[in-house]
Amino acid sequence: MFTLGRLIRSTSTSNIIAKRPLRLQRVSFVRPFTHIPYSSMATSKINKWVDENQSHLIDRLAKAVGIPSVSGNIAYIKDVERMAEFLIEQLTELGVKAETRPVGKHQLDGKEVDLPPVVIGHIGNDPNKKTLLIYGHYDVQPALKEDGWKFDPFTLTVDPEGSGKLYGRGSTDDKGPVLGWLNALEAHKETGTELPVNLKMIFEGMEENGSDGLDKFIESEKDKFFAGVDCMCISDNYWLDTKTPCLTYGLRGINYYEIRISGPDRDLHSGAFGGAIHEPMTDLISLMSKLVSPQGEILIPGVKDLIAPVTKDEQEKFEAIHFEMKDIHDAIGGDVTLTNDTVKTLMGRMRNPSLSLHGIEGAFSAVGSKTVIPCSVKGKFSIRLVPNLGIKNTTDLVIKYVNDEFMKLGSKNKCQVVLTHGGEPWITDPNHYSFRAAHKATETVWGQAPDYTREGGSIPITLEFANILGVNICLLPVGRGDDGAHSTNEKLDTSNYIQGTKLFAEYMHNLAAEQA
Ligand SMILES: NCC(=O)N[C@@H](Cc1c[nH]cn1)C(=O)O
Numbered sequence: 001m002f003t004l005g006r007l008i009r010s011t012s013t014s015n016i017i018a019k020r021p022l023r024l025q026r027v028s029f030v031r032p033f034t035h036i037p038y039s040s041m042a043t044s045k046i047n048k049w050v051d052e053n054q055s056h057l058i059d060r061l062a063k064a065v066g067i068p069s070v071s072g073n074i075a076y077i078k079d080v081e082r083m084a085e086f087l088i089e090q091l092t093e094l095g096v097k098a099e100t101r102p103v104g105k106h107q108l109d110g111k112e113v114d115l116p117p118v119v120i121g122h123i124g125n126d127p128n129k130k131t132l133l134i135y136g137h138y139d140v141q142p143a144l145k146e147d148g149w150k151f152d153p154f155t156l157t158v159d160p161e162g163s164g165k166l167y168g169r170g171s172t173d174d175k176g177p178v179l180g181w182l183n184a185l186e187a188h189k190e191t192g193t194e195l196p197v198n199l200k201m202i203f204e205g206m207e208e209n210g211s212d213g214l215d216k217f218i219e220s221e222k223d224k225f226f227a228g229v230d231c232m233c234i235s236d237n238y239w240l241d242t243k244t245p246c247l248t249y250g251l252r253g254i255n256y257y258e259i260r261i262s263g264p265d266r267d268l269h270s271g272a273f274g275g276a277i278h279e280p281m282t283d284l285i286s287l288m289s290k291l292v293s294p295q296g297e298i299l300i301p302g303v304k305d306l307i308a309p310v311t312k313d314e315q316e317k318f319e320a321i322h323f324e325m326k327d328i329h330d331a332i333g334g335d336v337t338l339t340n341d342t343v344k345t346l347m348g349r350m351r352n353p354s355l356s357l358h359g360i361e362g363a364f365s366a367v368g369s370k371t372v373i374p375c376s377v378k379g380k381f382s383i384r385l386v387p388n389l390g391i392k393n394t395t396d397l398v399i400k401y402v403n404d405e406f407m408k409l410g411s412k413n414k415c416q417v418v419l420t421h422g423g424e425p426w427i428t429d430p431n432h433y434s435f436r437a438a439h440k441a442t443e444t445v446w447g448q449a450p451d452y453t454r455e456g457g458s459i460p461i462t463l464e465f466a467n468i469l470g471v472n473i474c475l476l477p478v479g480r481g482d483d484g485a486h487s488t489n490e491k492l493d494t495s496n497y498i499q500g501t502k503l504f505a506e507y508m509h510n511l512a513a514e515q516a
């Protein structure tokens, strides 16, 4: 474990980091489970049902994608609530005891509003069975047709060219995988197959914005709702390529920052005032250009020195991954990789930190030639964190560097650096019975052994689950590396959605059969 804790979102404009105290990982309580033999009869009935009911399952995904549950934007607040209600309805129909729970309030557009509720549910309470906890999120990233989508992002669209791609925001991140679990439950119900495990589930509506409130909820429910959980499975990441399934045992963390520069108290005419004042955008662009080089090198002194050295074992694990440069070129739609070395590329994505510039709030960005001097701007960037590069030590370096560089500009504007949210990196032990169950399920469903990967993206709450509940977490992705999560034209292939549903069913049956 490389954890110290997780940032609690800073809503103030100070640079103070609120951090959870260090907690040692609890050792799971070992229970003598009745050995439940694996039944391929059960899963073949389930697989048949899944194959025969594909259009019904796709229709479920279409309903979910049709709800634009964009978190962190006041305009979509009702849709996020509607999505939680949709899940409750679906789960209840499947025999799950499901409810929404509040997780607190937050500031949105200057207003205090409820955070999206968590959806929790459980089915089965047999002391002779293992208890599996699954997590997913029902919120999505923003999407507008004019960003470059081929189809309306909130209408699930089957590729008219017949590729089987299901386009829509949330199709792969994370509505498809979440519904995969519901599909697997329905397949059990409809085929009269007993669930091989007790299942607990938690779906949140704030993952794309820092999972506010969820850590407190987990802490407060650890001996109530989460009592008795043996292991956990999360499906919220992707294969590396388009053909090799994988199991994931690590995630990069993330620190998200804003550099806020303010000057005059109103926007100004650049003809009238240009040449007479310190312009906030000029300061900001200067600062943002000093964060990362075009070769991807993080320019903040001290950051590189913190990265844990690569071990021989790690190097070998990266060399064993099936990956060609073509995979990433296809996934990004171009040949703009920093290197053509596969291992360096994989390490760049998964085990090294990266700094990305995301955007500037307050800057003029519409069509036309507005000659404005914006009075205040916020530059947004994030750093993906890796072992030894934590929320706090990274933020100390960032704040010092940006403030020092700002001083060098000799500007009379005001500058503030704010960490808006952060999550620590996470790595787990893939030599666990849950990974064994997922490995076998992958071989059965996909006909090949999975690669073992670390994910470049972040699911910051993973570390909280691991620390608070003291359970192993297996990341079991459904979608492919070219799904375009967070991008335009996000999609999930029909085969991944359907096989993913079978994978979850198979995994649960294998889990029941594995010796703990
Ligand atoms: N599928 C996981 C995912 O997309 N996670 C986000 C989490 C995040 C953090 N801040 C904003 N989003 C990611 O970007 O990795």
Ligand SMILES: [Zn+2]
Binding pocket: 137, 173, 174, 207, 236
């Ligand atoms: Zn996600």
Ligand SMILES: [Zn+2]
Binding pocket: 141, 173, 208, 485, 486
């Ligand atoms: Zn996401």
